[in-house]
Amino acid sequence: MTGKFPDTVINRLTLYHCILIDYIKNNLENITSSAIASLLRIDDSQVRKDISLLKNTGKSRVGYNVLELKQSIEKTLGFERPKNAFIVGAGNLGMALANYNNFQDYGLNVVALFDNDKNKIGNKIKEKQIYDIEKLPELAKKLNIEMAILTVPMAAAQDIANFLVKSNIKYIWNFSPTVLAIPKEVEVWNENLMGNFLQFSYKIGK
């Protein structure tokens, strides 16, 4: 595989991966493109086209081998190179993400959480410690962490983002509903939940 897949393909591949995990749990060996297509309400031809971009997909007369297709997706998307990250903001959203049961399966390793609330600092969630936000620069350096998942309230987001940049964080996954001004050398991914909702509500016309 050379070149890069578009975002839409990556997104579909992760959904195929979800379905494959379900099949494996149910001890099913093979899956057809039409079974995947039907669950996701997309075209069969789209599924076959996406999968044709992968290597070693275990295609046979009865469909794809579930384990081989799963491995092929994982290899393509780089699950085998885990990414370490801090969660910044131990509110409900930060806690939900720390709890999210399949981050680790997808190669995302949450190392610790940070907050400025003295009632939260020192607590643990899923064996991950919540630290004082002031400790972040030191721990980022010591543990060589370059990625932060930003889940602080909107009003604090820009200040904290500036602090992350100063702390040599290079990749920010921003869950706060605001667009951050960040120097070009730091990569930002805006997790635009309202935008996602509006795509849905616009589509259904309700």
Add this chain to the structure above:
Amino acid sequence: MTGKFPDTVINRLTLYHCILIDYIKNNLENITSSAIASLLRIDDSQVRKDISLLKNTGKSRVGYNVLELKQSIEKTLGFERPKNAFIVGAGNLGMALANYNNFQDYGLNVVALFDNDKNKIGNKIKEKQIYDIEKLPELAKKLNIEMAILTVPMAAAQDIANFLVKSNIKYIWNFSPTVLAIPKEVEVWNENLMGNFLQFSYKIGK
């Protein structure tokens, strides 16, 4: 405006909207397409193209009028027709979404939450009551609610989704990391957080 915008345009319009809210807070009257483009790290021409699809955007020599552009986006995306929804699952993620400070601004009105945990039932979050999940069919009918935001753990997601379908819920925004088997007459939007993360991590090649 006739026809439908693609998902990617809708998503960008909501990000422009975020930026406009920030400008209004800072008492700025006008915004240029290049200011928006620079914050979002996209092409100026893309921003101008998206905005040209809208009506009454208040374009002038010094850029777009912030208030008019904001209103135009809201009108296009249908913010003025609020959608009522239940949150199903009052764990960290459900609570985070109930707390999410700008859902209401975007025309999404969370009416109540549901859970099966007796320690949570009866509590309130942001003046929204947490009810026993068994009460959902009755309340959905009484309040005419057709949309559910599904935030239960993955293992329970399919069972609860079946229950929602039986309760005449017509639109499901699914946050559980699994692909649900749902009858065709019910619309599902899979909020694929891992897929989003993998797009990010794939893009940055880390």
